[in-house]
Amino acid sequence: MQSLLIDYREACKELVVGARDNPGKAAFYCLLLAGAGTCAYNSPTDRSFQAALMESSNQLLLLSPWVRSGRADQHVQKLITMQNQGRLRHQSLVLFSLMYAAPYDADTSIYDAQCKYLVPRWSDFPSRVLDVGFLGRWWVLGSKMKDWDINDDEFAHLPPELQKVTSQNLHSAENERLFELKFQPVVLQEEDIQERGSG
Structure with missing residues (x-):
């Protein structure tokens, strides 16, 4: 000692x-x-992923299917389906975490799930990764939920030049000026009063 x-x-x-x-x-x-x-x-846990998935699902449920983002909805529905099937797995790698899809539920006792020769190969693992957790966030879920309340399919029938809105299309300074002008008092000139009186 x-x-x-x-x-x-x-x-x-x-x-x-x-x-x-x-x-x-x-x-x-x-x-x-x-x-x-x-x-x-700050490496996120399995519980934080479940909470983020639930929050994303609740946000999407607040909107009608015609308004919510199809991309976000499909991703969240896929994750919830895997969760219900018991196929979501969490792996902490100290500095970051991974959520990945397993082929079967852990309690499944069918032959394909139990045979050691049918276990997925390590070379297939990258294609099964669903999300990466780093610094307290789940990055793939976060990126899929960007603009979750905008359905791009609503604008698919528009001409291509109208499908994207740029800052030049907004003319916000001119719109603001016209909006404020609406509340200005009307000032009549002497000529206007005489013209109205004679009419």
Whole structure:
């Protein structure tokens, strides 16, 4: 036990001497360790994915099918179907997390699910990854839910130049000026009053 304490003391001394001799390298390693610690601490869990999926599903349910984004709706429906089938799996890789699809529920006892020769290959794993969790967020679900309340199919029948709206199409400064002009009092000139009186 005594020799172990001596070894730790010597290792700490070497760290302090190395940091004093090369402060730039020591600062870089400290930043690297702090970044890795932050990533590991904020790596999302299976429960956070379930909560994000439920929240996304609830947001989409508030809108009619004709208004919600088809892309977001299809992705969320696919994830909920896999969840109901028991096929969603979570894997923490310390700095980030993965959600992936398993071929069967863990409790399935059919031959295809139990045979070790029919297990999916590791080379197929990237195609089964559904989401990546990093720094407290699920990035694929977040990107699919972008503009979840805009159905692009509504605009499919329009000519191509009208399908995309740019800032030039909005003319917001002119619209604001006209909107404010609507509330200005009407000022009649002497000629206008005489013209109305004679008419």
